Amino acid sequence: MSVDIVAITEIKAIALRAPIETPVRTSFGIMTDRPAVFIEVRDREGHRGLGEVWCNFPSVGAEHRARLALATVGPLLQRLSPLPVSTIFARLMQALHILALQSGEWGPLRQVAAGFDMACHDLGARRAGLPLHAFLREAYGLEGPCARQVRAYASGIGPEQPAAIAAAEQARGHRAFKLKVGFGEAVDRRALDAIRMAIGDGATLMIDANQGWACAEAIRLGRAFAAYDLAWLEEPLAADRPEAEWQAVAEATPIPLAAGENMNATAEFAAAIDSRALRFIQPDAAKWGGLSGCLDVARRARAAGLTYCPHYLGGGVGLLASAHLLAAAGGDGLLEIDTNPNPWRDRLIAGLMPLADGCVLLGDAPGLGLRPDVEALAQLNEG
Known part of the structure; x- marks a missing residue:
């Protein structure tokens, strides 16, 4: 069988939750625990x-997503197999189109399809005996060397203790940091003052408004916060606001704009890239597109002179996949690493992505480099 063809005969999926002491706050909602949905696929061999x-x-x-994986998307993948890995997300969504229209479940179905796409790429890489980043370059015909080292940044820093968290992450090896804003100008300014003082003028700092502002407010605050020497302003507007509003913010604000985690179609990414309103493109491989869709976006972004930076705020499987994807895609993008506690990430990737001087180093084990099966993942938060 060709290196890029997979035939799936068995599927598994599990939903997990881990308690956390401090909720994770954004401008639109709060996470009171850390959920995860992991998927496993197997072939006849x-x-x-x-x-x-x-x-x-x-x-x-x-x-709900785990049930969709087991009852709907996974069985569909088995029926469609064998498939080239580069077509898995697109073929699944093509077959699910009418169901998505009928049910209105576009988001969950896209997310589950993305998870299966990711799992199939891991299978293909393990079967080929290649680390995932090397398999991606071979399967997609990417040219040039693939670096095992990628730049990273500390993400998920909220307004509660930004200085303490940033200082701890800086000591751990991070050189770039992203602060959540959108909690009111006074709160945002206090947090910006604290984190900039903690990390120093030489460190890279970004902010993420999580779609929390209207156009006029985004322009006003973008101008006001430019004094903090910010590398990017992420999602100042709702993802579905008209292109004219994104253009207005980009033209009026001195901070480069970033977005992409809430885009849901190749055409949306193409339009955003063509608009030139964004400097940084941020698809999430566990949310839309899987590795096949996001690699396509990354290649389009790089060809347009923009920077691909994978969005990610989940468990260790998706984080590792995002790191390998960034390594394969190339460029000077940064890998997002959440600073909030998450046992589905911390215990799973221990030792697999060492961080030093703002970069993580990927291993050379086949696939993602993970040994546990999906049942073993359920034991990660025990003890």
Whole structure:
């Protein structure tokens, strides 16, 4: 069988939750625990692969997505197999189109399809005996060397203790940091003052408004916050606001704009890239597109002179996949690493992505480099 063809005969999916002491706050909602949905696929020869499905919101969403994986999307993948890995997300969504229209479940279905796409790429890489980033370059015909080292940044820093968290992450090896804003100008300014003082003038700092502002407010605050020497302003507007509003913010604000985690179609990414309103393009491989869709976006962005930076705020499977994807895509983008506690990430990737001087180093084990199967992942938060 060709290196890029997979034939799936068995699927598994599990929804997990871990308690956390401090809720994770954004401008639109709060996470009171850390959910995860992990997927496993196998072929007739016993090769397997792991994937992850975005499930942070709504608070009851993880269990629903796991059921969709087991009852709907997974069986469909088995019926469609064998498939080239580069077509998996697109073929699944093509077959699910009418169901998505009928049910209105576009988001969950896209997210589950993305998780299966990720798992199939891991399977293909393990079968080929290649680390995932090397498999991606071979399967997609990417030219040039693939670096095992990628730049990273500390994300998910809220307004509660920004200085303490940033200082701790800086000591751990981070050189770039992203602060959540959108909690009111006074709160945002206090947090910006604290984190900039903690990390120093030489460190890279970004902010994320999580779609929390209207156009006029985004322009006003973008101008006001430019004094903090920010590398980008992420999602100042709702993802579905008209292109004219994004253009207005981009033209009036001195901070480069970033977005992409809430775009849901190749055409949306193409339009955003063509508009030149964004400097940084941020698809999430566990939320839309899987590795096939996001790699396509990354290549389009780089060809247009923009920077691909994968969005990610979940467990260790998706984080590893995002790191390998960034390594394969190339460029000077940064990998997002959440600073909030998450056992589905911390215990899973321990030792697999060492961080030093603002970069993480990927291993050379086949696929993602993970040994546990999906049942073993359920034990990660015990003890």
